[in-house]
Amino acid sequence: MGTIGAIAGIVNTGLSMIEKYVDDPKRRLAARQDYIDSLKKQVGEILNENAQGEELDKAILDFITVVHTL
Secondary structure, three states: OOHHHHHHHHHHHHHHHHHHHOOOHHHHHHHHHHHHHHHHHHHHHHHHHOOOOHHHHHHHHHHHHHHHOO
């Protein structure tokens, strides 16, 4: 598994833990949204620091795939 795949796995694990351990639906939704927002912010910072072309495109697609597994 490459670095991007490992990161996508970590993101998915975080989302799974939110689903498993936050019982209140409103708090669960808020926790998921906060998590996704922080991930988007981090991805934005990475994009600003270094645009690597094809590798960057793959990272974005992997991120989108993880978000769509919600």
